[in-house]
Amino acid sequence: MISKDTKIGFIGTGVMGKSMARNLQMAGYQINVYTRTKEKAKELIGLGADWKNTVAELARDSEVIITMVGYPSDVEEVYFGENGILDNAKIGTFVIDMTTSKPSLAKEIYAAATDKQIFSLDAPVSGGDTGAQSGKLAIMVGGDQKAFDELLPIFTVIGENIILQGGPGAGQxxxxxxxxxxxxxxxxxxxxxxxxxxxxxxxxxxxxxxxxxxxxxxxxxxxxxxxxxxxxxxxxxxxxxxxxxxxxxxxxxxxxxxxxxxxxxxxxxxxxxxxxxxxxxxxxxxxxxxx
The missing domain is CATH 1.10.1040.10 (N-(1-d-carboxylethyl)-l-norvaline Dehydrogenase; domain 2)
Known part of the structure; x- marks a missing residue:
């Protein structure tokens, strides 16, 4: 059950990701953060986020993991790479890829996550930097209804037009x-x-x-x-x-x-x-x- 005690791991703190993570912090969630350049997470750390040195470390200590990285190759590395999310997240963890990526990759992540009893959603966003800052992003979700319903309190902090479009890949x-x-x-x-x-x-x-x-x-x-x-x-x-x-x-x-x-x-x-x-x-x- 998602609550304010739920630890949210956030990977990727660029133009949009930083504002999304900050809004979750302001809503009272505890944030773990990892990004390839620690300097980009400085503001979030200053607001109380816990810095993790690796993706694996973040995955082991988070109940919900949000990824907002650059390219499909980055998504693939973060989820499937050595010391990646899927080999280190606990059973029952929710993973949400909010990167704009390939629908086929979203389906691969979903299948691999399901095998490990991890819940996966693809949930790319639209609204740019202004939407990320104001928490008014459109969030387009693919995955299972049960996972969507469970994560809706988190989505409502980040966006305001949040629609489950269908199964895995539908969000992409x-x-x-x-x-x-x-x-x-x-x-x-x-x-x-x-x-x-x-x-x-x-x-x-x-x-x-x-x-x-x-x-x-x-x-x-x-x-x-x-x-x-x-x-x-x-x-x-x-x-x-x-x-x-x-x-x-x-x-x-x-x-x-x-x-x-x-x-x-x-x-x-x-x-x-x-x-x-x-x-x-x-x-x-x-x-x-x-x-």
Whole structure:
């Protein structure tokens, strides 16, 4: 039974993970933390989190383990690698991968965890740095109803739109649908701002008009203003968006689907990355289209 005495292990404290872990701390949960660069966990440790020197050490001392790492290869290493989660977590532990990763990998983790009497959910999120900070992320979950119900008190600290989409891998498929939607939308937001400037309009006032109509979107309301301020700090990295779009494109091809909007957006973001913007926020796409 999940309670405030439940020890939550958190692996990965990047732009979003740090805020998610901090919100759990502020809600009264005891946090164990591990990340490859201890400096990134300094704030959480200062707030009372217990630092663990290895994934294995964290897994042995946690009842719920949340992973929020970078790439599918990182997920695979954390769960299946030497001294990884699945070889060290206790029977009855809940593991939640909140990284955007491959649906097939989520199914592998679920199967291996089930064999060890560990409960596994894939639960990627959307909402960027602002959603992580405010605890208003959308959480897309795949796995069993019983595990979902048990972990709902933890999810409600991190997010507010929390839906069990189906069995293992369903959360990842839903997140890929989310990224496909954003991919074409980001191109449209950039082009709209550039068009408004070219037409001699005040682009800020244009955003005020169109952000509440049929064109409304998170990207338009939150990233459009950052583009106007020339604020390209990462709420979500270009390199991670490229990773997500690549996984989505591969998954679509496996299902025999053509996704021309996704393909175009991925091509543009790869070109942006080649120009040195890998670690910029996704709103930096406007730099490429302005040229």
């Amino acid at each position: 498929h839903t997140k890929l649908a989310n990224q496909i939607t954003i991919a074409s939308n980001m191109v449209g937001v950039c082009e709209a701002i550039i068009y408004a400037k070219k037409a001699g309009l005040n682009p800020g006032r244009v955003l005020d008009s169109i952000s509440t109509g049929a064109a409304a979107s998170f990207s338009l309301s939150n990233l459009g203003p950052r583009m106007l301020k020339r604020d390209f700090a990462p709420g979500f990295y270009v390199k991670h968006f490229i990773k997500d779009m690549t996984i989505a494109l591969e998954s679509a091809k496996e299902m025999g689907l053509a996704t021309p909007g996704l393909s175009l957006s991925l091509e543009l973001y790869k070109e942006l990355a080649e120009k040195g913007e890998n670690d910029s926020g996704t709103q930096a796409l406007i730099k490429l289209l302005e040229r």
